[in-house]
Amino acid sequence: MYRSWTYNFRCERNIFDLQSAWLALGSYEWKAFDNDQYGSYIVAREPKTNLKIRVIGEVPDYSLEIGFDVEPDRLDQTQSQIFATIFELLLPAVGARDIRDTSRETTPETKRPRDPSP
Numbered sequence: 001m002y003r004s005w006t007y008n009f010r011c012e013r014n015i016f017d018l019q020s021a022w023l024a025l026g027s028y029e030w031k032a033f034d035n036d037q038y039g040s041y042i043v044a045r046e047p048k049t050n051l052k053i054r055v056i057g058e059v060p061d062y063s064l065e066i067g068f069d070v071e072p073d074r075l076d077q078t079q080s081q082i083f084a085t086i087f088e089l090l091l092p093a094v095g096a097r098d099i100r101d102t103s104r105e106t107t108p109e110t111k112r113p114r115d116p117s118p
Contacts, residue, residue, distance in 0.1 A: 001075055004067035005103045009096040010060045015040050018055060021094050027085050028053065049078050053086070063102070
């Protein structure tokens, strides 16, 4: 069962400092990428849970995208483990603040329909 969340946070470290700090913690293997749409960003993957964590943005505003796919009976346990790692270890380690769940803001169900009037 696939689940995903998006969180915004603020941090005074650049994206490569986040990568270095999180690599030192050893929870996930973080890789850096760069493209025209997002600029520099980092990604961690875990094949066992089909986990993908992506961090995009620039100092001080970042977006953290979390997605994984597991059997329904493993959903709660997997979410608890991943969230504990992210919110109790990774984000505090870099001084992240103003962490805000923006998952509903980025889903199609919550986008307002376009106003058809000119």
